[in-house]
Amino acid sequence: MSLQNIIENWSSYRKGAEQGGHHNYEHLWGMVIDLNKCTGCGACVTACYAENNLAVVGHEKYSRNLGMNWLRIERYWDEPDLGEESVAEYQHHGASFLPMHCQHCSSATCEPVCPVAATYHTPDGLNAQVYNRCVGSRYCSNNCPYRLRYFNFYSYYEESWPAPLHMQLNPDLTVRDKGVMEKCTFCVQRIRTAKDTARRERRKVRDGEFTTACAQTCPTSAMTFGDLLTLHTPGGGVGETEAASLWKKHQVELGKSRQQKQNPELRGYRVFEGLNTDPRVLFLERVREV
Amino acid sequence: MSVTGLLFSGHSSCTRADTVVDRGIRRLPVLVTLFVLCAFAFFLPQPAQAQSPIPNAVPPTDTYSGPRVEQPIEFPHDVHVEQNGINCMYCHTYARRSKVAGIPPTSKCMGCHLVIATDKPRIQKLTEYWEKREPPPWNKVHDLPDFVHFNHEKHIDRFVLGNDFPVERVKEVCAFCHGEVKNMTVAEKSRPLTMGFCQRCHQANEGPFDCWKCHK
Ligand code: SF4
Numbered sequence: 001m002s003l004q005n006i007i008e009n010w011s012s013y014r015k016g017a018e019q020g021g022h023h024n025y026e027h028l029w030g031m032v033i034d035l036n037k038c039t040g041c042g043a044c045v046t047a048c049y050a051e052n053n054l055a056v057v058g059h060e061k062y063s064r065n066l067g068m069n070w071l072r073i074e075r076y077w078d079e080p081d082l083g084e085e086s087v088a089e090y091q092h093h094g095a096s097f098l099p100m101h102c103q104h105c106s107s108a109t110c111e112p113v114c115p116v117a118a119t120y121h122t123p124d125g126l127n128a129q130v131y132n133r134c135v136g137s138r139y140c141s142n143n144c145p146y147r148l149r150y151f152n153f154y155s156y157y158e159e160s161w162p163a164p165l166h167m168q169l170n171p172d173l174t175v176r177d178k179g180v181m182e183k184c185t186f187c188v189q190r191i192r193t194a195k196d197t198a199r200r201e202r203r204k205v206r207d208g209e210f211t212t213a214c215a216q217t218c219p220t221s222a223m224t225f226g227d228l229l230t231l232h233t234p235g236g237g238v239g240e241t242e243a244a245s246l247w248k249k250h251q252v253e254l255g256k257s258r259q260q261k262q263n264p265e266l267r268g269y270r271v272f273e274g275l276n277t278d279p280r281v282l283f284l285e286r287v288r289e290v
Numbered sequence: 291m292s293v294t295g296l297l298f299s300g301h302s303s304c305t306r307a308d309t310v311v312d313r314g315i316r317r318l319p320v321l322v323t324l325f326v327l328c329a330f331a332f333f334l335p336q337p338a339q340a341q342s343p344i345p346n347a348v349p350p351t352d353t354y355s356g357p358r359v360e361q362p363i364e365f366p367h368d369v370h371v372e373q374n375g376i377n378c379m380y381c382h383t384y385a386r387r388s389k390v391a392g393i394p395p396t397s398k399c400m401g402c403h404l405v406i407a408t409d410k411p412r413i414q415k416l417t418e419y420w421e422k423r424e425p426p427p428w429n430k431v432h433d434l435p436d437f438v439h440f441n442h443e444k445h446i447d448r449f450v451l452g453n454d455f456p457v458e459r460v461k462e463v464c465a466f467c468h469g470e471v472k473n474m475t476v477a478e479k480s481r482p483l484t485m486g487f488c489q490r491c492h493q494a495n496e497g498p499f500d501c502w503k504c505h506k
Pocket of ligand 1: 217
């Protein structure tokens with residue numbers, strides 16, 4: 001279905017975003033990250049490692065930018081121009097933290113460049129990576145403006161999970177081998193389980209029934225995960241989720257490269273929105289006293 | 291009531307893997323009755339089942355033959371299924387509610403075999419495992435690659451439970467992917483279980499076509 005979408009209508013693939021996406025979405029998973037709440041503790045990163053079988057590459061490889069952390073905490077100092085002597089001082093002011101994982105862009109730049117369609121959009125609105133289809137051309141990661149795709153330059157299995165550590169691997173997803181691109185999936189295995197449960201009980205997936213590993217772990221509940229379908233099709237079927245109401249509250253609309261906010265005080269923004277990638281993660285700006 | 295019916299009614303009491311021997315002995319009268327009924331059942335004429343086709347289903351036709359997987363005990367599926375009419379899901383009980391169909395706990399085997407056919411060498415071997423309190427080390431026959439997500443529950447729901455198809459005839463649906471296990475002793479892989487095989491069936495039966503439905 002999705003693949004057919006790409007093959008039959010490749011040229012209009014990108015046009016979709018302005019017209020509200022190129023799919024009849026079943027869900028539109030998205031996230032809200034409140035940077036006011038984020039303390040930069042890194043618990044979400046650890047949770048992601050545990051949930052998604054991320055390889056631990058070691059200090060040497062990590063310093064060569066070969067880390068496989070699907071979720072990274074970017075750190076920004078608040079006042080960059082204080083000069084060398086006042087390093088201590090501005091550190092005292094503190095840093096801002098920006099947890100970055102795949103933005104699951106509605107018109108993702110990584111998707112049209114894949115020569116084998118190993119990355120594509122699912123009817124759930126997820127930017128999917130099919131590991132066994134990937135040939136490792138790495139075009140997608142070169143085309144990702146956020147640099148949120150990670151390539152397996154090595155086979156990490158033995159190094160990363162020596163026995164008995166392999167017992168901790170999550171059986172709901174694979175261990176990726178050498179030559180495969182990987183990225184955040186919004187914990188698709190959890191989405192799958194929730195949908196299976198809902199189907200068994202003959203009902204729709206409820207808001208808050210499950211969440212991603214990072215959002216579940218965050219001690220300050222900085223992350224809110226949920227279905228944004230109501231934003232996409234006003235009055236469409238599902239009740240409004242917590243995430244969707246936050247999007248609405250901060251007047252950020254999907255499918256736009258520039259937002260018209262009535263109230264400039266609202267904190268919501270999307271990273272690199274101007275590139276018209278239509279990311280699905282909303283950040284709420286950090287506010288602090290100067 | 292047929293043998294199958296009786297076995298089904300006793301099903302919920304013996305699902306626990308850690309049933310201990312003395313619990314088996316306490317149920318001895320029940321088991322003896324069962325045994326007698328079983329013995330009768332062998333002599334009763336089997337009711338001829340009208341084999342209507344499965345509704346809303348196009349069974350796959352591909353075949354496969356490969357090396358036989360050896361098992362610690364030569365388990366005769368044909369005796370259990372064909373001769374005694376035991377439902378697949380009596381032993382593989384998780385098929386209807388989980389991803390995997392599951393191997394029955396030894397306690398379930400012993401539920402019958404404490405009294406039935408105890409003189410047979412295969413049963414004696416099983417009893418040895420039971421007394422050592424070890425599961426027989428079965429080998430996997432239908433093994434899918436690591437990157438494939440397959441859910442038994444959904445398929446049973448699609449073709450049986452949610453399809454008005456009698457559960458007693460579930461073996462005809464199991465045969466879609468597992469072949470005629472009812473005629474085999476040790477189960478053998480008789481369908482290719484490749485992506486093409488899955489896709490042809492999904493196409494014919496209007497299954498989902500999204501990559502991430504099956505790949506992980
Ligand atoms: S767990 Fe929460 S507070 Fe900690 S770094 Fe992640 S988002 Fe920030």
